[in-house]
Amino acid sequence: MSPYDKENLSMSTLKDLCDEFEKNNHIDASFYRQFRVKRGLRNADGSGVMAGLTRICNVHGYVISDGEKQPAEGKLQYRGIDLCTLVDSCVKENRFGFEEVAWLLLFGKLPTQGQLERFTRLLAHCRELPEYFVEDMIIKAPSPNIMNKLARSVLALYSYDSNPEDTSLENLMRQSIHLIAQMPSIMVNAYQVKRRHYDKETMYFHPIDLNQSIAESILGALRIDKKFTPEEAHLLDICLMLHAEHGGGNNSTFTARAVSSSGTDTYSAIAAAIGSLKGPRHGGANIKVNEMLGYIKEGVQNWQDDDEIAAFLEKLMKKEAGDRSGLIYGMGHAVYTLSDPRAVILKANAKRLAEQKGLGADFALLDAVERLTPQVLAKVKGIDKTVCANVDLYSGLVYRILDIPTDLFTPLFAIARTPGWCAHRIEELTTGNRIIRPAYRAVLEEQAYVPLSERQ
């Protein structure tokens, strides 16, 4: 009996369909060079194709000298201000910085004291989700994956907005402020429901405290007794600041810009960006680092032995171990070469705190991954690419230090990145004025149409 006779989409039917696909759909990798197609929208030296102009952020990872790309220490500026300076200033003044960064990204300049106080209050007041939203959209429709739930909830907010389609600046700003404030609420509610529905654990919903910063409100909502230390809240706040923005070209922000350029609504654009960030080559890498750490612990007997760790990393890269993707998660970057400034800050915090939390061995293993991956990459791939730890290598360890569950690693990234996505959506709509529409070189052969009765 042919698999097509079966009513169900059985494995053998699927195999048949995939064989049919594979017969007709191969594209030779050499075509990219032959037709000078910029695979992944990258130039031959790995740098990104210039796709737009932005005043929001500058990601600096290399210098071009005599026409050649030369590795350089990474620098990240939000609206022209060095990210490390922003973080250091907040640490020194012992104040929360994520709200200030959101203002800076949205409006372009640092807020005055009065502007910051009003904006922080406004964000707190906008935190509450629309009436019955939690009941109807989250409790009744749980998801095992919080990124999936975030994207669905953002799309659902469209129907609670009385003016969803208007792309005037006022309306974009209103929607952006609501989304920045409401994403944490969606995340903590979705997580509680996931705990109850999938993990068979207690779920608890604490009332919103309008006097808390976003970082404090997240930690309070995740703890059954609502308690956390100021140090913990400031550390989470730093994480949010570090993840808030990364230029127009990163996959999720570019997605937000591309989707926005068609003129569609805010909820569609931000839900698409969340879908992009979820991917393991992008923000989803922070969860994958944690999984990879588990594989390393299982596969390496002596965690202090660099040679044994390097041999295991080689297996990961050759797809002989781990998730068989061939990737060392948390390592490598499309722009950064010698260092990712965010990883440097996260590593310093992880190093400072890991031992106290009994996570010293995990820190040491991640440090070994960072040190050993460049030589393993050179050996396995035969390429001389300068690779460094990216933002995702140590972020999960910092979240574990804060007792934040793995389920929330990437959702926290999404919450933090929302101001960046919104700023880029607004920039795209107010300055882009062209639908983003690159071209694909057709490499197909012509086919004669064969009447159905004559097909073999």
Ligand SMILES: CC(=O)SCCNC(=O)CCNC(=O)[C@H](O)C(C)(C)COP(=O)(O)OP(=O)(O)OC[C@H]1O[C@@H](n2cnc3c(N)ncnc32)[C@H](O)[C@@H]1OP(=O)(O)O
């Ligand atoms: C927030 C963020 O998005 S940060 C990035 C998070 N992602 C990860 O940590 C996943 C692991 N890292 C990677 O996949 C990559 O380094 C990326 C996606 C971050 C950047 O990739 P690219 O700039 O496209 O790398 P590039 O094309 O120059 O890589 C060259 C080769 O090295 C490989 N490579 C690069 N990084 C890694 C890595 N971490 N592990 C294994 N191989 C790698 C590539 O797969 C490619 O091999 P191939 O030619 O056989 O396909």
Ligand SMILES: O=C([O-])CC(=O)C(=O)O
């Ligand atoms: O810039 C990139 O390609 C990915 C990244 O680090 C980010 O979005 O934070």
